[in-house]
Amino acid sequence: MMFLREKLGRNKTVLANVSYLSILQIFTILFPLLTYPYLLRVIGLDLYGVIVFAQTIITYVSLVINFGFNMSGAKNVAICKEDKELLSRIVSSTYLCKLILWSICVVVYFSIISIVPFFKEHYWVYSLSFLLTFNELLLPIWFFQGIENMKYITIVNMLARLLFVIAIFLFIHEREDYLLVPLLNGLGAVVAGILSLYIVLGRERVRLSVIPIRELRSAYKESFPLFVSTLSTQIYVNVNKLVIGSFLGMSEVSIYDLGEKVLNLMKLPISMVSQAVFPKISREKNIHFVNKIMFLLAGAVFIGYMFVFIASRQIVYLFTGAYVNDAIVVIRILGVSAIIISFNCFLGGNRLVPFGFSSMYMKIMICNCLFFLLILLILLLANMINVYTVSLMVVIVEVFCFIVLLIKNRYIGLI
Template sequence: MIFLKEKLGRNKTVLANFSYLSILQVFTILFPLLTYPYLLRVIGLELYGVIVFAQTIVNYVSLVINFGFNMSGARNVAVYKDDKTRLSNIVSSTYLCKLILWVICLVVYLSVISIVPFFEDHYWVYALSFLLTFNELLLPIWFFQGIEKMKYITIVNLSARLLFVVAIFLFVHEREDYLIVPLLNGIGAMLAGCLSLYIVLKKERIKLTVIPIRELIFAYKESFPLFVSSLSTQIYVNVNKLVVGSFLGMSEVSIYDMADKVLNLMKLPISMMTQAVFPKISRERNIRFLNCVMFLVVGIVTLIYAVLFVCSDWIVCLFTGKYMMEASVIMRLLGISAIFVSFNGFLGGNRLVPFGYSAIYMRVMISNCLFFLVGMGLLWVIENINMYTLTMMAVVVEVFCFLSLIYRNWRLGLLV
């Protein structure tokens, strides 16, 4: 009992951040699940699929705006959190770098959706969906993660998302109201971003300062390997929705998105713990502690998968109002990938990066992306692109990633 109290005492901050992250992550995933059945019935599979397709594209735009700063920023803030001057420089640099990228992305994005005929039919869905990038531009999760005060970001984020859910039921009543959905999403992102920025400047007393060009260049260089790693990961994690929409149809996007939302629910323990322990690992570099957390998370995710496997048919009926065998099978298959993701999160971003091997982490992620693209290319050549083959590729690439990370960590002596 005394030993347990000592353990809890030493990791009090980690546990507090884990608690706030748990609340944030649970409701971040639950809120879309609450509106999913309603929107599916009101605006239909096809239009909902268009909205998901547009959001998936914008997620890639957000990756460019992020440029790895969410990880490098959190790491730098964690190291210099007691130095207010250095902290202000880090925050100013990160925000300015993101703003520059946001402006570039805005110009390119609007140009593309205005010129390419594919976007013509639902131009305003794609245009309004860009408002979601304010989430990436303004919301400083990296800052609160670094100073290990996730309380603020949890309250702000949940308030904005709760308003979105309520607004959906208040304003979306018929098929013609579909444009309100991306608009409300964007307004929520702007509100959350502005409120959290206010907390950073007033509550945490951070002063935005002018940053020399050479420091901005250094910041971009420092974050580049993390950006490439994130981009490579997101290509094989989220590109399936784009492929489904392009080759199979927007109704199929809605079905795949439902399975993906349940998968994200399974991944909750992974994202919560990786974010909660990242600052501690960055400072202490304790492999034994990291392994204990990793196996705990793997155990929890495996247990959740067992429940999902048994209840998948019931979950599909709950969200769609009818039994859909295809959706149930896809859900079970995607669930397998979550077990490997729970290993990969602690073998990659939470191990190689804090220990100073960002470049190696980048190479592993690039190789995973190339493996995925080659696999997708083969499916296209043999004309075998369907919901099942795309889902199996999502699982196989996580297995490949797991084996690659095990090998890299073994070579570096970071496994035990």
């Protein structure tokens, strides 16, 4: 008992952050699942697919705004959190860098959706969906992760998302109300961002200041490998819905999106634990600790997958009101990738980056992305694009990533 109390005492901050991240991640995933069946019945598979398609595009816009600052910012804040003056400069630099990128994205994004004919039919869906970028611009999860205090960001996020869910049921009653979905979703992101910024400036007493161009250039340079790594990862994670929407249809996007929502639920322990322990790994650089967390998570995710596999028919019926065979198969295939991701997360971003191998991590993710694009090209040339092959492609790419990460970590002695 003494040993257990001592272990808990040493990891008290990590456990607290895991708890808050658990709450945040659970509600982040559960709230969309609450509205999914309702929206599917009210606005239909096709319009819901358009909204998901637009949100997927915004995911890539948000990646540009992020530019790797969510990882580099968290790392720098974790290292310098005791120095208030330096901390303020880090926060100011990160926000200013993101604001510059956001301004560029505004011009480019609205130019594209105004010119390209593909976007004109649902122009306002794509326009209103851009409000979601305020989530990336204003919401400083990286700051609270770095100071290892996720309490406030969890409360703010939960309130904003809860208001969005309530608003969906209050204001959306027929198919013609579909534009309210991206509008309400975007307003939730704006409110959460503003409240979070108020906490950073007010309660945490961080002072924003003008940062010289030289420091901004240095910040971009530091985050660039992380940006390329994240972009490479997100290309093969999120581009699938764009491919399905372009080649199959928006109804198929909705079916695949359900599979992804269940996958995200299975990945929940991975994301919340990896974020919570990242500052500790960055400071202590303890390989034994990283390995222990990795295997514990992999075991938990495997148990979760077995449950999902057995209950997949009931899960699909719960959300769609029918036994949609395509959705059942997609859930079972995508679920396998969650087990592999639990290893990849702690062989990649939560090992190579805090140990000073960001450049190597970037090259591995680029290699992974190129492998994905090769498989996608083969499927396109062979005319084999369907929800099954796209789902299987996700698993194959994660296996490839696992093998490359394992080889590289053994080579540099981080296993």
